[in-house]
Amino acid sequence: MHPRRPDIEAALTDLRTRVPGGTVVDHWSSEPPWPTPEQQRLREAWRDSMAEALEAALTRQAFEPISIPEARSPPDWECIVAHALVRHGGPVASYPAFSETRQRDGETFITLGADSDQLVVYQGPLELHGHVHLSGTVVVLGDLIVHGALMDGDPADSGLVVLGNERVRALSAGADHLVTGDLEVELLRPSGSGGSLAVGGAVRARLRLEESSAGEEDRRWLEPVPSNKVLDDGWALCREVGSGRSRVRPPP
Secondary structure (H helix, E strand, C coil), X not given: CCCCHHHHHHHHHHHHHCCCXXXXXXXXXXXXXXCCHXXXXXXXXXXXXXXXXXXXXXXXXXXXXXECCCCCCCCHHHHHHHHXXXXXXCCCECCCCCEEEEEECCXXXXXXXXXXXXXXXXXXXXXXXXXXXXXXXXEEECCEEEEEEEECCCCCCEEEEECCCEEEEEEEECCEEEECCCEEXXXXXXXXXXXXXXXXXXXXXXXXXXXXXXXXXXXXXXECCCCHHHHCCHHHHHHHHHCCCCEECCCC
């Protein structure tokens, strides 16, 4: 057992008992009361890898991206490591570090994060003006507000954890995405990438698409109604709603 394991266990207990919605991170809570030896081995290896990552992060004077082990489970790992890091006063990043902002066709596009196998922990609350993409996995320690569209990516190379509430105009959800608090969006669109969306609080979405593009029934909630080309392209539709060019009508 890694010597930092008690710190990981304490962080997990704190998330379960003191953080609103924090129980959503407990990947192992659904295991049978008498797990098989292989399940026990995997759990121990998983938690030891968190302890190793915490130890490395705590030895640095300034924040550096944290390496994520291959074949990690959905973003419980990142959430627990980040929570343990802040509990011990370890260094975290402040925006705009580990980000890139560019302009295209009059719109702002922001990329957050580092490499696909790295985790960046940002001090929140974090409020961004523009359309946001992720590179690697990002944890926000506090609320996340995006005045635009958010594409969380693909579970193979990106993920998002919000230790707080998340408010986004339009969300294209495809990566592993975890929110301990509430999630509020005008438009929620699945990208079909097979990621997981786990929310500890309430999900409030004015329009939630069943497919990656808008169907006939969905279109009646948009004003003005975008072109067919935009309606058939889910990310283009997210940008349209995220920019405010088209809005989702509130329910009657």
